[in-house]
Amino acid sequence: MIAVTEAINTAIIGKGLMIGGGFIGPGIGIGLIGGNYLQAVGRNPEAAKFLGQALIFVAIVELFGLLAFASIFIVK
């Protein structure tokens, strides 16, 4: 058995997991919004002018990814 003499800085691992896991949800969500928007435009091209409303939902989804990003700074 090899004794682990060096202390491992688990905060780094935690930060990596936080940012990696935190961006999964918003990634899927933004993908769904964009895909569904394009599908809607493909079916009904007059709907293309509602791009602004799609952007609102992107901003709402994106907030949760940003929260994950911001919380890595409070882990020491």
Add this chain to the structure above:
Amino acid sequence: MIVKLFASSGPSVQVASQQVFTFHGVGITNSELYGWGVILVVICLLIWAARKTKIMPGKGFVGLIEEGVSFVMQMVENAFSRPEVGRKYVPFFVTLFFFILFNNWSELMPVIGQAFNHGGTPLFRPWTADLNATFAMGIVTMGLVYYASVKESGGLKIYLRHFFVGSPKNPLYFVIGLLEMFTDLTRVISLSLRLYLNITIGMIVIDVFGYLGHYIAPVSALPFFLIEIFIGALQAYIFTILSVMYLAVAVNHAHDHNDLSHEEYLTEDKVPETIGAESGSLSTGNA
């Protein structure tokens, strides 16, 4: 004040504003200092643009400001089912839009960061990259929204009524209505956090990629710089349109319900229906 040309010890990451000096016992933070500067510039620029405005569309900077004003005006008028009600609130939203826009873009000025510092703390920090500032903005906006929606719906009771899907005497609808009210209060937090986090993280990302590039920092940070120009405008748009939507939904809802005969709507022996099913005039698609 020391001017450093090259960052030597990693990117400078600050998530909160720091106190630069005290003025008569009141601590002045770097975001306040820069924020007041930007406010002065915005006031001067907009007054100058307002003086220059004529009936013919302007050119250059004045034309851009006019485009922005008419853009926000269109946005407000599309959101309200009765545009003449919304037109009263256009000045507030136009001010909000330009104020956030210029504060967001002030993040991209070269004075931001460690280069200009006062005893180690950066002297300038964008005003919207401070949670206190955006929280204050959220409180003011939602305060106006609540005040205006109570006023437009014609009384506190009618305004509170719109949170309940069915009759408030039904326990289930009562609890759902209370939850709706609570959800309403979280809007301040979500509005302010979204703006603050977007701008702060944009700053950090530019810092990090400038540090990674080292000697070619201008090249490596350029894509993120361009993204930040876009995100600054997008966040100003989103803050404005979300507050317009919050106001418009409450006001439109009150108008729709004033048209219905209230007494019939409140009776308990009828099976409570959903809003869409009973009011034939469901507010169809704003914008």
